[in-house]
Amino acid sequence: MRPHLALIEDDSDFALMCRSYLERAGFTVTWAMDARAGKAALHEGGIDLAVLDLGLPDGSGLELLRALRSTSRLPLIVITGRGAEADRVAGLEIGADDYLVKPFSQRELVARIRAVLRRAQPPDTPTVFRIGPLRIDTAARQASCEGFLLVLRPKEYALLEMLAAAPGRVFSAEQLLDRIWGASWQQPATVIEHVYRLRGKLARLPVPAPRITTVRGYGYRLDP
Structure with a gap:
């Protein structure tokens, strides 16, 4: 099964580049351009991991992350152009599993996604x-x-x-x-x-x- 990702990103050029690379890397990608569409995509289910931009046109990505964490432990990686330590810490404290600051390589994004998905897998039989x-x-x-x-x-x-x-x-x-x-x-x-x-x-x-x-x-x- 191809892991299903929700990419919540308002920059269309950047999002299309990410989606193309992620699909070639073996993922299925649902792209949402704002917080409202992102909530809808997550609500429909079937998502294995979300990639969330903090700077969305209709609200804060941190607020979307906070709302998600109130009901779900879905693996999530924050991406943003905000490099300030306070933003990074806030995202991690609310519950992001990882954090990437733009610009970053698509190869690194794939590696981070795979690492977070590995950690989210159910544990093996106790040994x-x-x-x-x-x-x-x-x-x-x-x-x-x-x-x-x-x-x-x-x-x-x-x-x-x-x-x-x-x-x-x-x-x-x-x-x-x-x-x-x-x-x-x-x-x-x-x-x-x-x-x-x-x-x-x-x-x-x-x-x-x-x-x-x-x-x-x-x-x-x-x-x-």
Whole structure:
């Protein structure tokens, strides 16, 4: 099935360019030129993700986003010519899954859409990973080592789960950002900080635990 996108954008030249590129990339695109048409397209259903311009002729895109988030968790990417940090933060706080400032490449838009759709997919059947003494329960979102529970923040847990799902495999910072943070507005330093904190928690366990190894120039892996 081709993912169905709602493109809510009032600039017709830009919208036609986006729609053409997205359709060639394997998406079905419904184009709406203003907030009213955008609401109608979203109300009809069958949309897998919305791409929303904040500057619409008949209202604020932020208001449309706020109204959508009051009833739905539909994946949504904000696009706009507004580069101010306040606009970006407002969109993200209201519930946008990602944010792109014009001008941007069509290739990047496709990559962002695919990343958001991946994150929105229902989780796989709950699984328990075991790497040496480390046990990760994906249903409970808990990690323990010989009965000692690790107290982890959500992103720390997600990082450990991703590494534990493929022990010995090296993941680059870019891969970790894409899978866990969406690689949208975070920096590689975010990964470095979370790896540092996670290593500290593993090291403070009263029993030997797997370790996160830095492979210089490549990324990180989990070793038993």
